[in-house]
Amino acid sequence: MATGSDKDTPPYVEEDAAVGGKLPVTCDPCGRRKRTTPATVLCSTCDAHLCRECCEMHEIYVPGEHVFSSIQDGKDGHVIIDMHGLDRCAEHDRVFVYICKEHDCLCCEDCQFYQHKKCNDIHKIIEMAGGADVFLSDSKTELQGIISSGGDIIEECSVKLGKIEGRRNEIIREIDNKKMEMIRRFDDAKSCVEGELDAHDALDKRRLSGVKHETETLQTNVQELLTLTELVDTNGTDAEKFILNFECKKKTQHAVNKHAELKKNNYTENLKLDWNKHVLNNINTVDPIVCLHKAPPSVDTNICDVQEIAGLDISNDKSGIDKGINSYNSKNHPAPQATVKKVSNILAVQDTKTNRLHATVSPKPVRLSLVASLDLVKTGGDTHFPYVTGLSFLTDGRIVAVDTWNTKCFVLDASLKRQGSGFKFQSPIHDVTCMQNDNLAVTQG
Numbered sequence: 001m002a003t004g005s006d007k008d009t010p011p012y013v014e015e016d017a018a019v020g021g022k023l024p025v026t027c028d029p030c031g032r033r034k035r036t037t038p039a040t041v042l043c044s045t046c047d048a049h050l051c052r053e054c055c056e057m058h059e060i061y062v063p064g065e066h067v068f069s070s071i072q073d074g075k076d077g078h079v080i081i082d083m084h085g086l087d088r089c090a091e092h093d094r095v096f097v098y099i100c101k102e103h104d105c106l107c108c109e110d111c112q113f114y115q116h117k118k119c120n121d122i123h124k125i126i127e128m129a130g131g132a133d134v135f136l137s138d139s140k141t142e143l144q145g146i147i148s149s150g151g152d153i154i155e156e157c158s159v160k161l162g163k164i165e166g167r168r169n170e171i172i173r174e175i176d177n178k179k180m181e182m183i184r185r186f187d188d189a190k191s192c193v194e195g196e197l198d199a200h201d202a203l204d205k206r207r208l209s210g211v212k213h214e215t216e217t218l219q220t221n222v223q224e225l226l227t228l229t230e231l232v233d234t235n236g237t238d239a240e241k242f243i244l245n246f247e248c249k250k251k252t253q254h255a256v257n258k259h260a261e262l263k264k265n266n267y268t269e270n271l272k273l274d275w276n277k278h279v280l281n282n283i284n285t286v287d288p289i290v291c292l293h294k295a296p297p298s299v300d301t302n303i304c305d306v307q308e309i310a311g312l313d314i315s316n317d318k319s320g321i322d323k324g325i326n327s328y329n330s331k332n333h334p335a336p337q338a339t340v341k342k343v344s345n346i347l348a349v350q351d352t353k354t355n356r357l358h359a360t361v362s363p364k365p366v367r368l369s370l371v372a373s374l375d376l377v378k379t380g381g382d383t384h385f386p387y388v389t390g391l392s393f394l395t396d397g398r399i400v401a402v403d404t405w406n407t408k409c410f411v412l413d414a415s416l417k418r419q420g421s422g423f424k425f426q427s428p429i430h431d432v433t434c435m436q437n438d439n440l441a442v443t444q445g
Contacts, residue, residue, distance in 0.1 A: 025071055027051040029058070041068045098122050175290060193273070204268045211262045218262075222255055281396055286414075374416040381421065382406045390431035394438050402432045402442065409442065 028048050030037040039049035044067045050058055088095050094108035101121040116122055232244045376386040390402035399412040410422030431443045
């Protein structure tokens with residue numbers, strides 16, 4: 001123990017070195033060798049505290065019958081409990097002896113001597129521990145409540161973990177259903193187009209087959225007439241030649257007219273597909289057809305019991321009552337007594353007479369992110385620096401912009417590159433909007 005003149009050294013008191021005035025039990029043989037090995041067994045025959053190693057040597061080399069018992073069942077009935085370091089100072093690695101109420105902390109002897117020496121409201125733990133059973137009872141109740149609440153959280157997490165796979169399957173199933181619906185729509189369109197193609201093909205085949213047959217028949221008749229003409233021209237009389245020449249002119253004119261008529265019918269319909277512009281835009285766009293996003297939390301806007309909104313603390317908050325009562329009175333109804341509480345983005349109003357809650361959701365703030373930007377520069381024909389006051393989107397994703405200072409409209413593609421030189425107006429313009437069929441309306445004045 002330190003003397004009164006040694007003021008820089010804390011006065012260590014052995015009986016106070018452990019909480020409650022009890023030192024941790026150490027092995028007696030190890031203590032004689034100046035080692036502090038914790039004792040694990042007690043030899044009641046020799047009244048010796050032993051560690052496991054010394055217990056074996058004690059049983060071999062010390063004569064007599066020995067009765068060993070666990071150190072937990074010591075001779076004085078006191079149970080040595082491992083506090084897992086809670087009873088020791090983390091800074092000095094010594095057990096707590098004092099409690100400083102000024103700083104609301106536990107102190108070892110080093111802490112008391114160096115840091116709390118001037119504190120007035122400091123006491124020994126052994127003197128303050130009289131009602132610890134009551135305090136521990138309260139702490140046990142709070143800890144049990146935390147464990148119970150944690151169990152509820154764990155159970156809820158387990159349920160939600162089990163629902164993750166179901167959520168995934170539901171989303172994939174929704175995509176598959178939309179995919180099958182699109183495939184069905186395409187199959188229906190294909191069947192319809194095939195039916196129209198069959199009708200057009202039948203008409204074209206019937207017409208072309210008729211043209212071919214009539215042309216072949218006409219060719220045969222003309223060939224026979226040509227053969228006869230050669231024969232008469234070689235061996236016929238003048239009268240036969242005159243008659244044949246007269247008939248040939250009529251038949252030739254008829255063949256020429258027939259050829260002209262057949263040529264008009266010698267064609268096929270020029271067919272092409274007329275796609276729905278919305279479908280075509282979705283097919284041609286580089287953007288994904290569907291993407292995943294976080295949906296806002298669902299809130300039952302119907303009337304619900306107070307107990308159905310867990311953890312909702314209804315207080316006499318008057319911040320939102322006046323507006324609700326004024327709105328209620330505007331409809332010539334008596335205003336009910338109510339209390340209002342806003343929790344996160346949920347606004348709950350409780351009717352104190354019916355003990356019912358009306359829950360609504362306040363709008364969630366919108367977050368914007370920059371996707372692309374464009375530095376405006378003067379182009380050919382611009383007399384002023386561009387000043388854009390209006391924008392509108394075409395159905396194919398292009399942007400129409402209004403340049404007020406240069407009184408013209410110009411078009412930007414998806415990469416914000418100008419297309420063409422734009423359209424010049426004679427009077428000032430301010431804004432533009434896209435109408436049906438990509439028609440544009442511009443405000444002037």
